[in-house]
Amino acid sequence: MIWNSYKQSLSKLSNKDKGDSFEKLVKHYLTYNPQYATKLKYVWLLNETPSSIHRKLNLPDQDQGIDLICETNDGEYWAVQAKYHEDETTSQTWRSLSTFTGLAFGVCKNISFGLVCTTSERYTKTLKNQDNIGFCTGEIWRGLDEDFFTSLTRKRKPKKLKAYKPFNHQKRAIKEAHKHYVTNNESRGKMIMPCGTGKSLTAFWIAEKLDSKMILVAVPSLSLIRQTLQVWLRETYAKGWDVDWITVCSDKTVSKMEKDDLAVLTQDLGIPAVTDPKVIASWLRKRHSGRVVVFTTYQSGKAIAEATRLARR
Secondary structure: OHHHHHHHHHOOOOHHHHHHHHHHHHHHHHHHOHHHHOOEEEEEEHHHOOHHHHHHHOOOOOOOOOOEEEEEOOOOEEEEEEEOOOOOOOEEOHHHHHHHHHHHHHHOOOEEEEEEEEOOOEEOHHHOOOOOEEEEOHHHHHOOOHHHHHHHHOOOOOOOOOOOOOOHHHHHHHHHHHHHHHHOOOOOOOOOOOOOOOHHHHHHHHHHHOOOOEEEEEEOOHHHHHHHHHHHHHHHHHHOOOEEEEEEOOHHHHOOOOHHHHHOOHHHHOOOOEOOHHHHHHHHHOOOOOEEEEEEEHHHHHHHHHHHHHHOO
16 A cells, blocks of 8 residues: 555654654645645645744644645635654544644634544544534545655655546436527426446536536435535546535534434535534635535535525525
């Protein structure tokens, strides 16, 4: 495994050097992973953060728990903690996270989201329902490919992603959808496809074919939110689209679902998830230069409806 080779290369380093190396890996990931590359404008290690941003956020002069700072396309700021553990079975406890959360949301100013990037598999569920905290855990790093580590080592961009191409059954669905909505001028429709036939990608291609500028993607569970985010944002990144997106969901609303779906919490998405209609409406009213996509669960439909009413969309 590529990840195991990376861990082996760190084995003889001091704990500080291991931590520094992992911080650089996290920066590389946040810079080039489609989910973050389409959301973040800048990613800085703490010592790279411009002095003006340092003052604006009231950041500490030395590393006290915040390792990176990100600025989003919307001008918001994220604090990032990178925690490297050789033993991936360790759990991120409330005590181990309290310094970071206290610093990010107590001492510092103007930070809207905290992201914990850790090699651990587990973390405390004490933070459940706190939508301003997210996690990237061990499964993320184990899934990175050889090109990622090569580009990290050589300090270059990873190879450009190639957009997927539809199979014949997907081409047919795209063609029929275009005929239904454009030729026949229908306002509603339904596409029925079996599991594993690429519904998420087909929906993306239909939106592309229709040249949709404002898109709502609604799915029944957080696990499908995560899957759809990965699929859609990979394609938008590969195609070089200018896209603004937001995620609307929460553990409180999804808790009405099957227990199996609760294996994924909003914190597992690793991105902000909002539910306040006023916040959503404010985002919708912003001037967006490209396509606008809202990813949501069915359970957050009322929040979306209220937000569109407030935004007069």
